[in-house]
Amino acid sequence: MNDHHNNVPLQLECTLYFEKNPYAYETIEGLALRLGREPSDLSPIVQHLVSLDIIEALGEGDSAIYHYNQPKIASEVDLSWEQV
Amino acid sequence: MGTSVSALQHLQDAFTKLIGLSCLITTKDGETITHLSGSHKFTDLVMARENRKQRRSDALRSFNSISKPIFFDYEPGIKGILAPIKVDSVNKYFVWSGFFIDYGTRETVQRYVEQHIDSSFAWKKATEELPEIWSEEKRNKLQLIGTMCDIISNYLNVETFSDQHKNVDCIVNNILKELTTTKSSVRSILQRSLTYNKKLDFIGIAEKIDADLFSITNFQGLATEKLIGMEFTTGEGFLGSVIATGTGNVWKDALFDPRAAFFKDFEPKGLFCFPLIMDGETNGIFFGGSTLANISYDEIGSFSQKLSYILSIQVHQKQMRNSLNNQLMKLSMFNEIFQVMTTMQDIKKILFMLVDIGINVMEATYACALLKPKEGTTQATIVSRGMTSEEINHCGQAIVKRYFYVENGKMETASTTIESHSSDKKTLLLPICYQQDTIGCLAIGIQHQEKKKEYQSFLTNLTTAAGLSIAKQLSHTESDQMIQSLYVTLSQFEPTEYQNVKEEHDFIKEYSNNKGYSEAEMKLLLDSCCVKVIDDSIIEKIVTDTSIVSLIKEFKVHQRLNNSKSSEQEQIVLSEQSQILFLIWSYVKHNKNEKYIHTLTTVSATIKNDFRAFIAKRETTEQTIDLSTITNLQSEQLVESVNQQVSLSKREKEVLALVVQGLSNKDIALQLFISDHTVKNHLTNIFQKLQVSDRSQAIAKVYRLKQTSTGDGII
Numbered sequence: 155m156n157d158h159h160n161n162v163p164l165q166l167e168c169t170l171y172f173e174k175n176p177y178a179y180e181t182i183e184g185l186a187l188r189l190g191r192e193p194s195d196l197s198p199i200v201q202h203l204v205s206l207d208i209i210e211a212l213g214e215g216d217s218a219i220y221h222y223n224q225p226k227i228a229s230e231v232d233l234s235w236e237q238v
Numbered sequence: 239m240g241t242s243v244s245a246l247q248h249l250q251d252a253f254t255k256l257i258g259l260s261c262l263i264t265t266k267d268g269e270t271i272t273h274l275s276g277s278h279k280f281t282d283l284v285m286a287r288e289n290r291k292q293r294r295s296d297a298l299r300s301f302n303s304i305s306k307p308i309f310f311d312y313e314p315g316i317k318g319i320l321a322p323i324k325v326d327s328v329n330k331y332f333v334w335s336g337f338f339i340d341y342g343t344r345e346t347v348q349r350y351v352e353q354h355i356d357s358s359f360a361w362k363k364a365t366e367e368l369p370e371i372w373s374e375e376k377r378n379k380l381q382l383i384g385t386m387c388d389i390i391s392n393y394l395n396v397e398t399f400s401d402q403h404k405n406v407d408c409i410v411n412n413i414l415k416e417l418t419t420t421k422s423s424v425r426s427i428l429q430r431s432l433t434y435n436k437k438l439d440f441i442g443i444a445e446k447i448d449a450d451l452f453s454i455t456n457f458q459g460l461a462t463e464k465l466i467g468m469e470f471t472t473g474e475g476f477l478g479s480v481i482a483t484g485t486g487n488v489w490k491d492a493l494f495d496p497r498a499a500f501f502k503d504f505e506p507k508g509l510f511c512f513p514l515i516m517d518g519e520t521n522g523i524f525f526g527g528s529t530l531a532n533i534s535y536d537e538i539g540s541f542s543q544k545l546s547y548i549l550s551i552q553v554h555q556k557q558m559r560n561s562l563n564n565q566l567m568k569l570s571m572f573n574e575i576f577q578v579m580t581t582m583q584d585i586k587k588i589l590f591m592l593v594d595i596g597i598n599v600m601e602a603t604y605a606c607a608l609l610k611p612k613e614g615t616t617q618a619t620i621v622s623r624g625m626t627s628e629e630i631n632h633c634g635q636a637i638v639k640r641y642f643y644v645e646n647g648k649m650e651t652a653s654t655t656i657e658s659h660s661s662d663k664k665t666l667l668l669p670i671c672y673q674q675d676t677i678g679c680l681a682i683g684i685q686h687q688e689k690k691k692e693y694q695s696f697l698t699n700l701t702t703a704a705g706l707s708i709a710k711q712l713s714h715t716e717s718d719q720m721i722q723s724l725y726v727t728l729s730q731f732e733p734t735e736y737q738n739v740k741e742e743h744d745f746i747k748e749y750s751n752n753k754g755y756s757e758a759e760m761k762l763l764l765d766s767c768c769v770k771v772i773d774d775s776i777i778e779k780i781v782t783d784t785s786i787v788s789l790i791k792e793f794k795v796h797q798r799l800n801n802s803k804s805s806e807q808e809q810i811v812l813s814e815q816s817q818i819l820f821l822i823w824s825y826v827k828h829n830k831n832e833k834y835i836h837t838l839t840t841v842s843a844t845i846k847n848d849f850r851a852f853i854a855k856r857e858t859t860e861q862t863i864d865l866s867t868i869t870n871l872q873s874e875q876l877v878e879s880v881n882q883q884v885s886l887s888k889r890e891k892e893v894l895a896l897v898v899q900g901l902s903n904k905d906i907a908l909q910l911f912i913s914d915h916t917v918k919n920h921l922t923n924i925f926q927k928l929q930v931s932d933r934s935q936a937i938a939k940v941y942r943l944k945q946t947s948t949g950d951g952i953i
Contacts, residue, residue, distance in 0.1 A: 162599060163567035169594050170571075170578065173587070206597050207623055225593050227586070228630060230617040231608075233638045 164191065165199050172209055172222035179212075179221045242397055243271060246390060250333075251275045253386040257379050258369065262334045263323070263390070266302055268294030271331060279364035280337050283356075284312070294334065302329060307383045309376070313355060315339055315347040316368065319380060321387045325394045326537065333390075335383055338369045340376075406541045409434045413548055424552050428458040431545055432526075437533055440506070441526035443514065443549060444470070444477060452481065452522060460504055460529070468500070475500045477511050481520050486512035486542060490532040508533035512546035516554045524549050572696060579703045585609070585711050588704050589621040589678075592670075595700060596682040597623055599693040600666070603685060606630055609670070609678040609708065610642050624683075629658070633665060637679040641669050651676055653698060658683065666690060668701045672709035680704075717783045718765075724780065725768040735771050738826050742767050745822045752852055759815070766790050766819055792816035793823070796840045800824075817841045821849055857942060873898040879944045884927050893920040897933050898940055 167189060172178065182200060186193040200220055203209045210223040246263060254261045254275035263272040268291045274281070284290070297310065297320070307321035318336025322329040339347050344366075351365045371379070413430060416422045424443060432441045442457035442465065450472040457465045473482040475497045480487055492498050493505035509527035513520045524546045527533065575595060582588050589607040596605045604624035611618045620630055636656050653668045663683055670678035680701050684690050729736040746767055750760035766789040769777055774791070781787055792812050797820070799810070821841050828834040832853060835846050873895040881891060889910075896906045903917045910917070925931060928939045 161564075163564065163571040165598055166571045166575065166595065169598055170575065173591055173594060174578070203598075206601075206603075208594055208597065225590050225621045225623045226625075228620045228622065228627070231620050231630065231634060233611060233616050233618050233634050233642075 161195070161199060164195065165202065168196065168199055168203055169208055172203075172220075176222045176224060179219045181217065181219055183216075185220065242394065245393070247272045247275075249386065249390065253382065257335060257382050259319070259335045259338060259379065261386075264294055264332050264334060266298060266329060266332065268292070268298055278337070278367070279360075280316075280368050283361060283364050284337070287356075294332075298332065301332075304329070307333075307380050307387065309380070312337055314350055315343050316351075319383050321383045323387050323390050323394065325391065327534075328531065330394070331390070333383055333387055335379070338371045338376075338379075341370050341372045344368070344370055405434060406544065409541075410544050410548070413545075417548065417552065422552060424456050424549060424556065425458070427545070427549060427552060428456060431541075432459050435541060437508075437528055437531070437537060438526045439528050439530065440504070441524075443522055443524050443553065445514075445522040445553060446520070452477070455522075459526075464503055465501070470500070476509060477523050477525055480511040480513050480523050480525075484513055484515070484520060486510065486539070486546065488533060488535045488538060490534075492527070504529050507531060508538075510535075510538050510542050512542045514546055514550040514553055516550050521550070521557070522553055572699075575700065576703050579700065580707050582707055583711060585708055586619075586621070588707055588711075592680045592700065592704055593621055593623055596668075596680055596697060599696065600682050600689045601685050602683040604629070605680070605682040606633055607670075607678065607680045608634060608637065610676065632658075633681050636665075637667060637681065640667065641676040641679055653694065655684065666694070666697075668694075668697050670701045670705045670708065672705040677705060677708060677712075713782055717781060717786075720780050720782075721765050721768050721786075724772055728768075728771070732771065738823075739767055739771075741826050742822050745826065746818075748856065749818065749822070749849070749852055752855075753848070762786060762789060763815060763819055766793065766815075767823075770794075770819070770823070789813070789816055789819065793819050796820035799840050800838060812840055814845065817845050818849075821845060825849070825853075854942075857938075876940050876944050880928075880940050883943050886924065886927060890920050890924050890927075893917060894924050894936070894940065897921070897924075898937055 168185070171185070171189060180188065182193045182196055185191075185200065186196050189196070200209065204211050204220070207223055209220045212219045212221070250261050250263060250272050258276075260274055260276040260278055260281045261272075262270060262274045264270050270291070274285070301308065301310070301320055304320070304322050307319055309317050310320050312318050316337050316339060318334060318338075321333040321335070323331035323333065325331070347368070348362065348365050351361055355361060409431060413422075413427050416426065416430075428441050428443070432438055438459070440457070440459035442454055444452045444454045447453045447469070451469060452471070453467060453469045454465050457463070470478045472478055476487075476489060476492065476495075477500070488508070488510040489495065490508060492509040493507055498505060498509075506527040507529055508531055509525070510533060511523050511525040514522040514524055524542065526542070575591070579588060579591060582591070589609070592607045593605045596602060596607075602624075604622070606620055606622035606625055608618050608620040618634070620634060622630055625633070633656075640654065641650050651669055651671045651674070653666065655664050655666055658665050663685075666682045666684050668680045668682070669676045670680060680697070682697070725736075725739070728739065743764060746763045747760065750763065755763075762785055765783070766786050769781065769786070770790045770793050774794070777787055777790060793816050795810060796812060796816060800820075817840065821835065821838060824834060824838055825831075830853075832850065835841075835850060838846065874891075876898055877886070877891045877895045880886070880894070886894065892910060893906060896909060901909070903914050903921070907914045907917045921933070921936075925936060928936055930936045930939050
């Protein structure tokens with residue numbers, strides 16, 4: 155079972171890496187080098203993070219580049235909380 | 239067959255007498271098991287004449303699949319009986335019995351023997367003695383041989399069964415022994431089982447990978463790896479049906495069943511499958527079989543059942559080990575997350591992290607995080623993923639209603655679940671709290687209930703850590719704003735002090751960088767520097783950062799002690815930071831006169847020396863002197879100012895003035911009409927008096943002394 159189901163820690167490690175380095179653009183190989191992991195272990199994790207929209211993929215296959223997809227920031231949302 | 243051979247021999251001897259024919263038992267390859275019983279001349283001649291084993295082997299190629307005793311012609315007209323002995327429903331041994339002739343055929347047979355076999359007297363005599371048998375007697379003999387085979391078959395089946403049990407016990411014992419060591423694995427158990435159990439030519443297990451989804455994780459025997467990774471659901475095919483029923487099963491002629499297509503590369507004839515159950519839950523299946531023969535429940539049931547229990551333990555142990563490793567990894571990752579969270583200085587990034595980690599662990603499709611709007615405002619910044627504006631508003635209102643609206647002064651701090659705006663999905667709300675106050679909220683869509691169960695407590699801890707970090711950042715922001723306001727006020731009421739503080743700031747920044755202080759350490763010094771002249775009572779009321787307040791208090795102790803010149807300082811230990819703050823304040827206040835540093839009694843010698851070295855370095859790096867532009871008069875003035883502090887002879891002053899103009903020893907010698915050697919002597923004396931080691935340091939020293947004596951800048 156070499157998929158993301160069993161590897162929340164690695165999933166969080168990848169997320170943390172992209173959060174700490176929001177301007178990083180990495181291939182699977184590059185990311186593996188930075189995290190000291192096997193590309194084969196990272197591949198399903200990275201795909202899952204793409205499906206969760208946390209990172210974004212540019213290109214396809216081995217040459218795909220991944221980068222952090224910053225959450226949406228909505229400023230000045232009126233909550234009118236004293237009127238509730 | 240071992241010890242049973244003698245029993246067979248006795249049985250064969252007894253039946254030989256009963257049947258009146260010679261008897262022999264062989265394997266299916268024609269190899270003899272027993273000795274020939276009953277002596278007849280014809281049989282003896284046959285035995286002596288040829289390679290009987292080869293002859294039997296050839297004959298068995300045609301007759302190996304007979305199911306009952308048959309008559310066969312050894313030579314035309316000369317007959318024998320061949321009967322199969324079945325062990326485990328397979329013809330394993332054969333009884334050979336002979337020879338005789340049919341009633342009324344002796345003359346024909348004798349003629350044939352004489353013409354085609356041997357015309358000698360011995361053969362003629364032996365043929366004459368061959369028993370001549372009626373049809374009814376033939377049937378009797380056939381029946382008796384059949385009975386003998388049945389008896390032997392039953393005997394051997396019982397023995398095989400007993401052997402198998404002994405074998406199973408032996409395998410089980412060995413596997414159990416290995417189970418207590420770290421060497422044991424599912425693979426080693428399967429390999430061992432396959433080696434011991436000759437009936438099977440493949441064996442494997444499948445494990446649960448998701449609810450009702452199973453995958454083959456280990457497969458041994460038959461050179462195919464293709465089965466590994468193949469998936470099936472509960473109730474699907476042979477293997478899935480065992481999971482559905484929870485009981486083991488054995489199938490005969492499985493290859494004729496359409497469900498056998500699952501095995502792709504091979505066709506299992508006999509197949510068995512048993513569930514791997516732990517705590518009443520089926521975690522997988524253990525299966526195996528043969529592509530050559532059918533297998534019965536009696537043959538394999540006990541073995542498979544026992545092995546399935548062992549494999550259940552092994553698989554469970556493996557899952558426990560994986561789970562433990564996973565938990566340890568999670569723990570270590572959670573620690574790292576908490577560490578990052580509590581040291582993060584950007585509130586926006588803290589909210590990003592909450593949303594991302596929430597989506598990650600809950601496998602959610604949406605999440606958002608927001609902070610409570612400041613009092614008097616209704617607008618907030620919301621960080622979200624996978625949510626529309628409408629959904630954000632709906633979620634925001636629910637959060638406001640539950641957590642930000644204070645009813646009877648009591649703030650809600652417990653997590654809860656709410657209905658989503660546009661779907662039947664639910665959203666988990668986790669308040670971000672700090673000291674009984676709800677300062678924000680994290681909302682995550684619940685995709686899988688089990689994830690909520692698994693991670694809710696972790697997420698609660700995470701929001702608490704976030705609360706702590708956010709509160710710290712908010713208080714810093716407020717404190718920063720307050721300090722800046724006080725500093726700006728200073729420019730209005732104390733302009734001189736304001737200018738000094740500006741200069742002290744520059745010194746603090748450079749000195750902190752020079753000493754390698756952290757950002758936080760430098761910030762504390764800078765903030766304290768801004769407000770240190772303000773009255774204690776005001777600072778204590780306005781500045782919330784206690785470290786600034788206590789540093790300023792220490793600064794004021796320095797001021798008091800240095801003014802009073804009392805011996806009280808010996809009993810008070812003042813921090814390094816307060817010493818630096820006071821030292822820089824004193825240095826700037828006294829027109830950056832290096833001499834004044836000596837007089838500070840509350841600053842340690844080490845810090846003073848460090849600061850002096852820093853000042854020297856700072857001045858050296860700051861002052862770029864173009865020697866070519868210095869005139870004779872300027873250099874003489876410079877040297878004269880040096881002479882006020884360092885006593886130089888007239889000649890030394892002349893030499894130094896020329897050195898300051900950038901002249902070489904040779905040029906100086908020419909200009910002063912003295913030898914190079916004398917110039918060198920003067921220079922040695924000058925260096926000694928100025929406490930420097932070369933001419934560049936001497937030039938720097940001249941400028942420094944000039945600066946400190948007049949308070950001027952560079953010429």
